[in-house]
Amino acid sequence: MSSSSDRHVSVLATGAHLPGEPLDNDALARICGPLPDDVLEGIQVQRRHWMIDPATGKHLTSTSAMATAAARQALERAGVEPEEVDLIVVSTASPDYLLPVAATYVQEQLGLESCAVIEVRAGCVGAVQGLDIARRNLADGTYRTALVIGTESVSPLLAPVFLGQDPERVRMRDRLTVYTFGDGAGAVVLRAGEEGSAHEGSRQVFATQSMGGARKPGMLIVGGGTDVPLAEQQGRKRLMDIKLDIPGTAQFGPRVFVRGIHDMLERSGLALSDLDACVLPEGNAEYFASEYGTAGLSDEDQAVLSKTIVENLTDVGATGSAAVPLALDAGWAEGRIRPGHKVLLLAIEASRYVYAGLTLTWEAPFPGK
Incomplete structure (x- = not known):
């Protein structure tokens, strides 16, 4: 709940950056072999x-450079100069370096000698968690203007699967991973108003939960950590690798989605019919949506939800920390999210079956005006 002295926090603008030219499924078929049509339809x-x-596998940009590009677009749309930013929150599971954190490189690239930086190491849920961290720091007056960025580079982990390989010899399981993921960054500019300007109609509610404490990870990125000695890591087939529990995520993932939706509705006092937009990055993916009923979402609620889902999975793939801000940016730019709309941001990640949700009332006018 907001106290009477809290400052109202507004989203001023969003921004996005997608590196290079889009790679369609035909392009991937040439480098790692095709996927069956029904599998493509499912993802x-x-x-x-x-x-x-x-x-070649050569890096054409970096995680922090993509973050900065998205941030610059968001700042330009908001009419905010970089030097007005006093807090940067970045979420990523694929930083340029383990230390210093990627947020400091965004700070450097924006030309800010001094700035508060916070980094969340997470996948899809991290940007939503980062938005709430920034919101709280702005609402209590600690800072006034914040950049929240989700940025992810998954393709460097995918390259060893197919580089130098006969496409027809790439395992079907590995192909599925390659086809699923994309890179990119999304950014959000937040600003606090005057003290005491928070009001009940724009109350922002947050929740996050890990539901996988008794389950094996749905997604595990191996390498570069301290699980075993470095010499042992170097002896692995791949120095870094993504391991997916595909049956587990297909079965348990929808339960995480539905638990998250119900949790957010209960905490906010809203019904699905009260929401104008639900930013759910994989909300319409067939392998998820087909299991909503089994996971506990009624047919009536599914029908309401389907009309409000905002996502762009078809065009960008699964982008980890960038997923929610990229979908939010696309929804705003396409006019699906407009001033006065009640918006639910909800992300889940397979790592330990985590969800994070945030409700807000949208205020930013259409970015073209």
Whole structure:
């Protein structure tokens, strides 16, 4: 709940950056072999952007550079100069370096000698968690203007699967991983108003939960950590690798989605019919949506939800920390999210089956005006 002395926090603008030209499924078929049509229909991804050259694996940009590009677009749309930013919150699971954190490189690239930086190491849920961290710091007067950025570079982990390989010999499980993920960054500019300007009609509610404490990870990125000695890591087939529990995520993932939706509605006092937009990055993916009923979402609620889902999975793929801000940016730019709309941001990630949700009332006018 907001206290009477809290400052009202507004989203001024969003921004996005997708590296390089889009790679369609035909392009991936040439480098790692095709996927069956029914599998492609299930994951729904038709295009994605990679920060590597798929022919050579060379990096064409970086996680922090993508974050900065998205931030610059968001700041320009908001009419905010970089030097007005006093807090940067970045979420990523693929930083340029383990230390310093990627947020400091965004700070450097924006030309800010001094700035508060916070980094969340997470996948899809991190940007929503980061938005709430920034919101709280602005609402209590600690800072006034914040940049929240989700940025992800997954393609460098995918390249060893197919570089130098006969496409027909790439395992079907590995192909599925390659087809699923994309790279990119999304940014949000937040600003606090005057003290005491918060009001009940724009109350922002947050919730997050890990539901996988008794389950094996749905997604595990192996390498570069301290799980075993470095010499042992170097002896692995791949120095870094993504391991997906595909059956587990297909079965348990929808339960995380539905638990998250119910949790957010209960905490906010809203019904699905009260929401104008639900930013759910994979909300329409067939392998998720087909299990909503089994997971506990009524047919009536599914029908209401389907009319409000805002996502762009088809065009960008699964983009980890960038997923929610990229979908939010697309929804705003397409006019699906407009001033006065009640918006639910909800992300889940397979890592330990985590969800994070945030409600807000949208205020930013259409970005073209």
